[in-house]
Amino acid sequence: MSQTIGELLRRAVCDLKCGGTAEPQAAAQVLLADLLDLPRLSLFLETQRVLSTPQCDAYAARIRRRLQGEPVQYIIGTQEFWSLSFAVNTSVLIPRPETELLVEHGVAHARQWCSRHAAVHVLDVGTGSGNIAISLAHAVPQSRVWGVDISWDALQVARSNAQYHAMADRIRWIQGDLSVPIRETMPQVALCTANLPYVTAAEWEQLPRDIKAYEPALALCGGEDGLDPIRRFVILAPEVLASGGMVILEVGWQQAKTVMEVLWQRDAFVDVGVERDLAGIERVVWARKR
Ligand SMILES: C[S@@+](CC[C@H](N)C(=O)[O-])C[C@H]1O[C@@H](n2cnc3c(N)ncnc32)[C@H](O)[C@@H]1O
Known part of the structure; x- marks a missing residue:
């Protein structure tokens, strides 16, 4: 009717x-x-x-x-991030506004690097829809970006988002575990960004139905205290970072202190820092390789 x-x-x-x-x-x-x-x-x-x-x-x-319970973004198939439109489906996490803080720091570091070097190589680990990788490539035209995800289906979404934003020739998508698949094949990078899964086992139980039933568990669950992937990545990151390069990580509420300690314990890093998001949560942690 x-x-x-x-x-x-x-x-x-x-x-x-x-x-x-x-x-x-x-x-x-x-x-x-x-x-x-x-x-x-x-x-x-x-x-x-x-x-x-x-x-x-x-x-x-x-x-x-x-x-x-299906999120609006999966029904319409898009989510805005960093003022760009990203296609999403249930293979990828819906990009969250707080992740723009990680991009802000990444863009600032990449631009600074460009003022002293001809090009800036960037690695985005756990790339999902490609929102961080593509936003960085968009904001820093001199950049060359690698996006890694363990999920092949997520990489298909990232690839088509890169095509949509005319970034396909500046970003390479690679399937694998953290930085393991690229550590011997790519140049050392000036910037490593990672929004890896960080939801704890207890938080997972409490998540609303709209998230738990639709968004991929692979994108969310980080083990008992949520920090399994981040801890492993902090061990691997120095291998792929150039001297003076930055690793920038998104973390969950109450995780920043532990992640900063893990970074300090790696002799490879100096200048460990943190910034709060608009909700007052310590959300982005970074460190510079010696
Ligand atoms: C929290 S989501 C972040 C997605 C996107 N970067 C964003 O900011 O919205 C985490 C992503 O990490 C990927 N992932 C999980 N474990 C991984 C691993 N060991 N190596 C590479 N990627 C992994 C998941 O498939 C998922 O796409």
Whole structure:
């Protein structure tokens, strides 16, 4: 049955609220705006527009998926990060806004490096959708980037995002464990970024259904205290870093102190530092190779 945009939105918000969905207004609007290929604001200028029956049915199907817990980003297939649009599916973590802090630090270091060297080589470990690797390549045109992920399916998403942003010739995607597959084949890099899984076993149990049932466990679970992949990577990172190069890591709440200690214990690093995100959580930890 045909309905107007206004009627559809009111009904969807009501259904999502009754279903206990977080942020029902935003979800109802984003799902409809994306379906109609309109900016979200335009929905409010066109509340009386009548949609066809196939359009109404397609919207109802999207609302049903959201009611079952599927994140809006997987339903529409995109997430914005660093002001760029990234395709996402259930093979990759949905990029989070706090990860932009890691990119900010990476861009600052890469630009500084470029002022003293002709090129800057960057390695992004646990690249997922390629959001960090592609944002860095976009912001630093002199950079040459390698993105590694253990998941082949994630790398397919990263590869297509690089093509979409016309970065395919500047980024190489490699499947493997941390920096192991590239340590003998690539030049030493000026910058290593890594947003590796860091959710603890106890936190995993408490995660909301929308995350646990849809986002890949491989992207989230970091072992008992969440730090298994990060600890292993801190051991490997000095091999691939050039002298003066930086490793920049995203960490979970209450993990920064331990990760900084692990970095200090590696004789290879100096200038260990940390920065809080907008929520006040110590989120990004870095160190410079001697
Ligand atoms: C937290 S997600 C981060 C994804 C993306 N970089 C971001 O910031 O949204 C972690 C990623 O690390 C990958 N990963 C997990 N263990 C890995 C390992 N041992 N070696 C390489 N990648 C790994 C996962 O497949 C996942 O894509």
